[in-house]
Amino acid sequence: MPLYQRGPHQWRQEPGSPLAGHMRGDMSFDDEWNQLVAEANRRREARTRLESAEGGGRGGAELADADFGLEDGPVRSKASGIRTATTEARSKSKLADARAAGTSHSGWLAGAASDGCVNAWQRRLHGLSDLVEDAADALTEAMDQQIDQDRSTAAGLRASSRWLEGA
Amino acid sequence: MVSVPELDSASPRKWRDAADDAVAAAKQCDGLASYARDEVAGTLRTCWVGDTGKAARSRFVRHADDYEAAAVALRALARVYDGLADDIADAQRDLHSALDYARRHDLKVDDSGRVRSARSVMGPRDGGQHLEPVEHARDVISAALSKATRADIEAARALRTIEGLTDIGDPKLVGDALKDDSPLGIALRLSGGLDGLHRINVPPTVLAAVDRAALETGMSRKLLLAVLWQEQQWHQNHSPGLRGPVTEFGRLFNWSLAVGPKPDKSLGITHIKLETAREVLERNREVFKLTDGRYMSELTDAELAAEIEADPQLDVRLSAYHLKELKEDPYGSRSDKDLFVLYAADTPGVRELNEMYGDESGRRGGDIKSRGENWDRIEPHLEDAMAWEDLGDEERDQAVEQLKSQIPVPRDVYIEPIYSDGGPVGGVGEKDPDLGPLTPSPSPAPPPIPPAGG
Numbered sequence: 001m002p003l004y005q006r007g008p009h010q011w012r013q014e015p016g017s018p019l020a021g022h023m024r025g026d027m028s029f030d031d032e033w034n035q036l037v038a039e040a041n042r043r044r045e046a047r048t049r050l051e052s053a054e055g056g057g058r059g060g061a062e063l064a065d066a067d068f069g070l071e072d073g074p075v076r077s078k079a080s081g082i083r084t085a086t087t088e089a090r091s092k093s094k095l096a097d098a099r100a101a102g103t104s105h106s107g108w109l110a111g112a113a114s115d116g117c118v119n120a121w122q123r124r125l126h127g128l129s130d131l132v133e134d135a136a137d138a139l140t141e142a143m144d145q146q147i148d149q150d151r152s153t154a155a156g157l158r159a160s161s162r163w164l165e166g167a
Numbered sequence: 168m169v170s171v172p173e174l175d176s177a178s179p180r181k182w183r184d185a186a187d188d189a190v191a192a193a194k195q196c197d198g199l200a201s202y203a204r205d206e207v208a209g210t211l212r213t214c215w216v217g218d219t220g221k222a223a224r225s226r227f228v229r230h231a232d233d234y235e236a237a238a239v240a241l242r243a244l245a246r247v248y249d250g251l252a253d254d255i256a257d258a259q260r261d262l263h264s265a266l267d268y269a270r271r272h273d274l275k276v277d278d279s280g281r282v283r284s285a286r287s288v289m290g291p292r293d294g295g296q297h298l299e300p301v302e303h304a305r306d307v308i309s310a311a312l313s314k315a316t317r318a319d320i321e322a323a324r325a326l327r328t329i330e331g332l333t334d335i336g337d338p339k340l341v342g343d344a345l346k347d348d349s350p351l352g353i354a355l356r357l358s359g360g361l362d363g364l365h366r367i368n369v370p371p372t373v374l375a376a377v378d379r380a381a382l383e384t385g386m387s388r389k390l391l392l393a394v395l396w397q398e399q400q401w402h403q404n405h406s407p408g409l410r411g412p413v414t415e416f417g418r419l420f421n422w423s424l425a426v427g428p429k430p431d432k433s434l435g436i437t438h439i440k441l442e443t444a445r446e447v448l449e450r451n452r453e454v455f456k457l458t459d460g461r462y463m464s465e466l467t468d469a470e471l472a473a474e475i476e477a478d479p480q481l482d483v484r485l486s487a488y489h490l491k492e493l494k495e496d497p498y499g500s501r502s503d504k505d506l507f508v509l510y511a512a513d514t515p516g517v518r519e520l521n522e523m524y525g526d527e528s529g530r531r532g533g534d535i536k537s538r539g540e541n542w543d544r545i546e547p548h549l550e551d552a553m554a555w556e557d558l559g560d561e562e563r564d565q566a567v568e569q570l571k572s573q574i575p576v577p578r579d580v581y582i583e584p585i586y587s588d589g590g591p592v593g594g595v596g597e598k599d600p601d602l603g604p605l606t607p608s609p610s611p612a613p614p615p616i617p618p619a620g621g
Contacts, residue, residue, distance in 0.1 A: 081207075110322040113324075114326050120330045139223055
């Protein structure tokens with residue numbers, strides 16, 4: 001079902017309307033229309049490719065209509081993937097042997113310096129993992145929020161287009 | 168200075184394991200960098216178009232950079248560990264063969280590497296041939312200890328730089344900082360703080376006096392600065408300019424004690440004793456004159472004490488000459504650290520123990536041990552401060568800018584040399600210069616009385 005239909009100038013909506021974010025006021029309608037159709041097709045193709053690569057992903061007829069530059073399936077998958085990677089990294093980057101070397105050479109300048117260095121790097125790596133996990137969580141949350149928004153925007157658009165069809 | 172027992176018991180294998188460990192951590196960082204950039208940010212590029220998606224993408228790209236920088240630093244860490252392992256293995260091999268040799272020839276080897284014959288030589292002289300094994304063993308052991316000590320110092324410096332790299336999220340800057348003598352590397356070490364040590368709070372005139380005295384006497388600037396640091400009195404930390412009522416009171420206090428109940432009270436910013444100052448003046452009359460042409464050695468005790476207290480530059484100069492005299496007897500006064508310990512208490516006992524233990528502080532007792540350990544603690548900071556001072560203004564500015572660019576607001580970065588002639592170099596934010604703890608840390612104890620065991 002096409003998202004837009006040809007019509008008179010009421011397509012150029014005021015900023016408050018659901019369509020406002022997606023239209024540029026300085027193009028002709030035909031140009032704009034062609035551009036939007038092309039973008040939507042590209043995204044649909046990309047989603048199909050990714051979904052088959054992921055082995056599934058979101059079906060859902062509601063998403064087929066909510067094509068607003070967000071494909072949440074692959075993003076969720078990568079967010080989950082990076083969480084797995086940081087968990088693994090935490091267990092494999094403890095620098096325990098590095099710490100032991102410094103401890104067993106405590107009379108050496110290098111021993112004390114190594115202790116300071118290893119402490120700092122353990123903190124740094126731990127901190128980086130925390131940051132990445134926070135970012136992954138934020139990403140998943142954003143997916144949830146955006147999809148909710150998109151659904152209501154899609155619903156609004158469908159209502160508008162039905163109104164236009166009826167006009 | 169690495170001692171014989173320290174080198175003997177060192178474990179190159181542990182340093183190699185440490186290197187493997189660092190490489191393993193670097194590989195994890197590589198993996199995360201590539202996942203964050205290629206998988207997450209890459210997916211966001213196609214799957215989340217728009218401003219918010221772009222912001223999310225750049226967040227993950229930044230994390231990828233952080234991990235890439237971490238991988239570079241951790242690989243450098245592995246190289247330091249490996250290098251240290253190699254040097255220790257070489258030095259240890261030489262030491263072990265020399266110790267075997269010493270055992271076979273009945274030689275006694277001290278912790279410092281000093282070698283003596285265990286047998287007393289009572290028989291007819293053989294033209295000095297009996298000394299050959301001693302000299303041979305001593306030369307091999309001394310070379311092994313020197314190699315190990317150099318490796319230790321260099322590794323420690325590199326490790327302090329790598330510690331500072333935890334603040335750098337730009338892989339290219341990490342590379343810059345790791346280059347030899349790079350200004351950014353020095354800045355990183357200086358911004359790592361002073362580990363609770365107090366700063367040497369003296370005005371530029373005194374630092375200039377240190378430079379002049381070092382040139383005049385051939386003593387190292389590092390040694391003079393270390394003496395200044397060690398002997399700072401409590402009022403120094405309140406009045407960095409050596410002016411103001413608190414400082415005046417402090418000086419007054421010292422002077423009156425010098426000629427009153429405690430005639431051997433130490434004077435001035437280098438804590439020189441009146442008696443010691445007198446000796447220096449007697450032996451170097453021509454060098455110490457007043458502006459009116461009189462010799463300082465002609466002054467009375469009270470006048471001399473007043474001069475020393477009033478003129479920190481004179482104090483520095485007297486101390487430099489005193490150290491020079493200490494060095495004239497080379498026994499137990501080989502290194503700057505030896506001299507630093509002797510400055511507090513020059514006795515045959517202390518010298519003997521310097522000879523026996525070398526720079527090794529662990530085995531010494533009481534005040535000497537803590538004084539020796541103080542040297543170990545401040546020497547790297549003095550090295551860094553001196554290296555920073557030797558840089559040009561442009562190099563220093565650029566290094567500070569590079570550091571600033573890496574520190575996320577609002578955390579401060581602050582270059583903290585243990586001394587500086589222009590005051591601390593500024594960083595981000597409004598942080599006041601940290602003048603250190605209000606009492607010298609550690610506090611200047613009374614001159615140590617070396618116990619029998621040193």
